[in-house]
Amino acid sequence: MNTNKGTPITTKDVLTFSVELGLSMLKSGAEIFRIEESIIRILQAYDIQRFDVYVLSNGIFASANEDLDDACSLVRHMPENSVNLGRIAQLNQLCREICDHRIDLQTGWTRLKEIRVQRGYPRWALILACGLGSGCFCYLFGGSAFDGLVACLIGAVEEFLLLIMSDARLSRSIAQIFSSMFVTAVSYLPVSIWSLPLHRDKMIIGAIMVLVPGIMFTTAIRDVYNGDYLSGAIHLLDALLTALCIAAGVVIAIFFMQKFGLEVSL
Incomplete structure (x- = not known):
């Protein structure tokens, strides 16, 4: 598994980040296939090969390494969403940077939190x-x-x-x-x-x-x-x-x- 500034990154760390990023995309009105692809690409970028990702219009179901010791499963529910194309573009860019390892996971969390707290249009x-x-x-x-x-x-x-x-x-x-x-x-x-x-x-x-x-x-x-x-x-x-x-x-x-x-x- 990749490391983040010397600290081992667990399957739960990667899966949690990818699902939370996907949930933010879902809340912003992104397409289902785009959300699934973003989660899958982040998991693959951190060498996680055994996973299942299922996205609905109001929820995300994901699991990784179910037959290994570091197995992890997550469910996220999203009752309502709105369309914010600017936020979707920022989340897409964050996903690309994470997948290319231009930023580490800790920096990715910081960026994700900043995107989430951004105010919408006045x-x-x-x-x-x-x-x-x-x-x-x-x-x-x-x-x-x-x-x-x-x-x-x-x-x-x-x-x-x-x-x-x-x-x-x-x-x-x-x-x-x-x-x-x-x-x-x-x-x-x-x-x-x-x-x-x-x-x-x-x-x-x-x-x-x-x-x-x-x-x-x-x-x-x-x-x-x-x-x-x-x-x-x-x-x-x-x-x-x-x-x-x-x-x-x-x-x-x-x-x-x-x-x-x-x-x-x-």
């Missing part, structure tokens, strides 16, 4: 990006410049509400339903109350596009393509449930506005 950037994205999608789908401007404001407030609901630890499904309800109601009110020349359908489409699980659906297709059928099915079901929550929020908002006498249509 809230003002998320709100701004959501607003700009909503306005651009509205214009892309046929809305006017005025529609895009209003959709931009709606999208910014929508992201602000999503952040508040995230802090309150509401479930993602509830947050998506309330967000789509808010987008629909706010898009209809200027037209129904003040008769402003706005295309409410274009504004709704533009603002809810930021809720559409595009990355999740793409990941599901890629998992299936790579033979990870169970993870692909889980991601696909998650994407379909998200789409259902978005549609439910829109319908609920229209239903209640009709009950209050506003002239809206499905």
